[in-house]
Amino acid sequence: MSAPTDTSPDLSHIAARDKAEILAQALPYIRKYHGKTLVIKYGGNAMTDPALQADFAEDVVLLKLVGMNPIVVHGGGPQIDEALNRLGKKGTFIQGMRVTDEETMEVVEWVLGGEVQQDIVGLINAAGGKAVGLTGRDGGLIRARKMKLLDRDDPNKEHDIGQVGEIESIDPSVVKALQDDAFIPVISPIGFGTHNESYNINADLVASKLAEVLKAEKLVMLTNIRGVLDKAGDLLTDLTAKRIDELFADGTISGGMLPKIAGALDAAKSGVNAVHIVDGRVPHVLLLEILTDQAYGTMIRSH
Numbered sequence: 001m002s003a004p005t006d007t008s009p010d011l012s013h014i015a016a017r018d019k020a021e022i023l024a025q026a027l028p029y030i031r032k033y034h035g036k037t038l039v040i041k042y043g044g045n046a047m048t049d050p051a052l053q054a055d056f057a058e059d060v061v062l063l064k065l066v067g068m069n070p071i072v073v074h075g076g077g078p079q080i081d082e083a084l085n086r087l088g089k090k091g092t093f094i095q096g097m098r099v100t101d102e103e104t105m106e107v108v109e110w111v112l113g114g115e116v117q118q119d120i121v122g123l124i125n126a127a128g129g130k131a132v133g134l135t136g137r138d139g140g141l142i143r144a145r146k147m148k149l150l151d152r153d154d155p156n157k158e159h160d161i162g163q164v165g166e167i168e169s170i171d172p173s174v175v176k177a178l179q180d181d182a183f184i185p186v187i188s189p190i191g192f193g194t195h196n197e198s199y200n201i202n203a204d205l206v207a208s209k210l211a212e213v214l215k216a217e218k219l220v221m222l223t224n225i226r227g228v229l230d231k232a233g234d235l236l237t238d239l240t241a242k243r244i245d246e247l248f249a250d251g252t253i254s255g256g257m258l259p260k261i262a263g264a265l266d267a268a269k270s271g272v273n274a275v276h277i278v279d280g281r282v283p284h285v286l287l288l289e290i291l292t293d294q295a296y297g298t299m300i301r302s303h
């Protein structure tokens with residue numbers, strides 16, 4: 001019998017080798033982060049595309065299955081805006097914080113604690129995980145008080161932004177109990193006050209504080225931009241506290257990036273080893289950021 005002729009070369013092994021190399025690259029990271037807590041801020045702007053949402057959910061489940069403890073804190077700014085628009089109301093922001101009157105607070109609770117949270121929980125569960133949705137009320141997780149927002153240019157001036165909260169304290173016991181039991185907590189940024197009143201809290205601030213209190217190894221914030229950009233639109237891959245002060249002062253950082261950077265820096269200063277702001281528009285950016293050698297977006301350092 002003659003030897004079989006091989007007319008077309010089989011190139012599939014090349015693609016397979018690339019894939020295998022990427023998988024092998026993950027090994028030291030899986031070892032490094034095994035048993036460690038990773039806080040993931042899933043921004044409202046990063047969650048507008050269904051395919052990307054499904055990728056995100058798969059990534060979270062994979063991280064959990066290889067032994068890490070992912071905790072998701074979600075935002076939902078654009079989703080709240082949409083709901084307000086349907087009521088004929090327009091969202092307004094001061095220094096990245098939504099002005100929250102009573103009616104807006106109702107919408108915030110209903111959108112964040114309902115639709116947005118349950119969508120994420122559903123997607124994670126569909127990807128094979130066991131997600132549980134919480135608001136700051138559940139298990140007494142987030143105590144808050146009314147935020148005092150001082151004007152950035154005139155610190156003698158204070159803005160009244162209604163039911164916006166700043167975090168007074170976090171009791172992480174419910175999160176710890178869930179993560180120890182193989183669940184993935186998905187947290188809405190709503191806090192409660194001494195009279196049981198609700199507060200709308202910026203999700204970046206919740207994610208940062210939670211990372212600090214849980215002594216997380218890593219905080220990854222997914223947003224809808226490559227990372228922090230300078231005035232020329234170039235990506236700043238590394239930021240220290242000193243450089244951040246300069247960028248605040250010269251107005252390079254504005255809007256929703258203000259609380260994000262402030263929170264990220266607080267987390268870095270209080271011992272979270274790695275704090276990253278990454279582009280949630282990149283498919284599987286969470287896995288790429290955590291499990292490969294490649295650096296993505298902006299890393300925030302305390303010094």
Ligand SMILES: Nc1ncnc2c1ncn2[C@@H]1O[C@H](COP(=O)(O)OP(=O)(O)O)[C@@H](O)[C@H]1O
Nearest residue numbers: 043044045223225227228229252253254256257
């Ligand atoms: N220097 C900057 N670099 C990058 N983004 C910036 C900067 N200053 C302001 N921004 C704005 O911050 C936005 C991200 O914050 P935000 O809209 O609150 O997103 P998220 O929903 O992810 O929290 C960007 O889309 C951009 O418009």
Ligand SMILES: CC(=O)N[C@@H](CCC(=O)OP(=O)(O)O)C(=O)O
Nearest residue numbers: 044075076077097098201202203
């Ligand atoms: C006080 C305040 O601004 N709260 C935010 C909470 C949601 C959030 O932070 O969503 P993103 O992460 O998508 O921006 C808001 O009402 O929009």
